Amino acid sequence: MRNKRPSPNRQKAVVLLSGGIDSSTTLCLAKKQGYKVSCLIFDYGQRHKRELDSAKRIAQKARCKYYVLKISLPWKGSALLDRRIAIPKPENPKTRKPENLIPATYVPARNTIFLSFGLSFAEAIGARTIFIGANAIDFSGYPDCRPDYIKEFNRLAKLATKTGIEGCTIKISAPLINKSKAQIIKLGKSLGVSYQLTWSCYKGGKFPCNRCDSCLIRAKGFREARIEDPLLNEGK
Amino acid sequence: MRNKRPSPNRQKAVVLLSGGIDSSTTLCLAKKQGYKVSCLIFDYGQRHKRELDSAKRIAQKARCKYYVLKISLPWKGSALLDRRIAIPKPENPKTRKPENLIPATYVPARNTIFLSFGLSFAEAIGARTIFIGANAIDFSGYPDCRPDYIKEFNRLAKLATKTGIEGCTIKISAPLINKSKAQIIKLGKSLGVSYQLTWSCYKGGKFPCNRCDSCLIRAKGFREARIEDPLLNEGK
Secondary structure, eight states: OOSOOOOSSOOEEEEEOOSSHHHHHHHHHHHHTTOEEEEEEEEOOOSOTHHHHHHHHHHHHTTOEEEEEEOOOTTOOSTTTOTTSOOOOOOOTTTSOTTTOOOTTOOTTHHHHHHHHHHHHHHHHTOOEEEOOOOOSSSOOOGGGSHHHHHHHHHHHHHHSHHHHTTOOOEEEOTTTTOOHHHHHHHHHHHTOOGGGOOOOSSOSSSOOSOSHHHHHHHHHHHHHTOOOTTTTTTO | OOSOOOOSSOOEEEEEOOSSHHHHHHHHHHHHTTOEEEEEEEESOOSOTHHHHHHHHHHHHTTOEEEEEEOOOTTOOSTTTOTTSOOOOOOOTTTSOTTTOOOTTOOTTHHHHHHHHHHHHHHHHTOOEEEOOOOOSSSOOOGGGSHHHHHHHHHHHHHHSHHHHTTOOOEEEOTTTTOOHHHHHHHHHHHTOOGGGOOOOSSOSSSOOSOSHHHHHHHHHHHHHTOOOTTTTTTO
16 A cells, blocks of 8 residues: 555544455555555355455455454345356446346345444444445446445434434445446556455356456456556466 | 234235344234245344244244344444343333433344345345334334334335335335334234243343343333233243
């Protein structure tokens, strides 16, 4: 991390860390802003377990405390949880209508579950900000990655907690929500994010498949940012 | 269950079941209204594990499917999770100000976590209602048991899910929220709730302590309803 400006207060923050580009960039942004960061990493039975290792390594590199929470979602209902459902073929995110085409990789209420745990953790440790790498642009049209959703969760957080009722706000911050993947990668590069440690591929392989929605969005992002993806030649 | 009126549609519903009086009554109410109910039971490291057995037996008696979800809250922060924090002595719920006196048994963001899982489960199985036994009267002043909170979660549910974005509502129903414990017990009695199977005591003992907040609220409820608590003489 370069150009770190430690805040005199060193306020605590929670970062929800998946090990992908967005959450890793968010983590570095939170640290740059001077927060004392604790990370929450979720093991929710995702196919791409590989991202958990990435998340842990990224948290360690950033010298942050982290918890890995194991979450059981026995009802499946998503291609990310159930190998019987195919990972969908990529579509052009610019042309599809998000309200009609939420893909099979959508996990029911995933970010609501993650933010709830984030809220509980933040309240328990006295953090006043929860950072999430949610992104509504260049992504898969998930409902719980949109600005309206984050705004609504912020309203809920005030009523849901002792902290909120007592007049202190626990704020959900989604600093990347309106950025393109290329903008995020450029920002991350300037912050010194170790993109070689990140993982994006939805499939559970040893190397990125370079074919799934998530791999293609990553590739397009690096291409548009004119930055070489350090994972580009893995497995070739 | 008496006087059950099966609905022609048999819509699915999720009931969040703790094994206490409120959620058990809520379960019977949902069944009375004709819903095909699946229960979610949460093992979140609570002291009073005994309530999990109660919840399972109550779900079985109502012939409902149920899942027990194990949730790890490693950050503690509540007398219900951490034996080093004392279960507080009871206060008169009529005289204390709820905004000032949220007790040590409050678990940070517990109902938000529970409702998030409920939302995920409901969406995965196609249920359109989530029942929660939250109750703002005769209880402990928890922020996430209040009508405003439930209303806000309903707003969030519309934006949080594919179902909501596509125009179908998953509704959070808290039918007991404004009832006194005595009113709930009278209602439950008329629905045939097996109160001998329920568990209220916050302490982890084999028998109710009859001293903690939760035991005293239960006792007062039965007294005011002029109904004998079938657990009254347990352990005596």
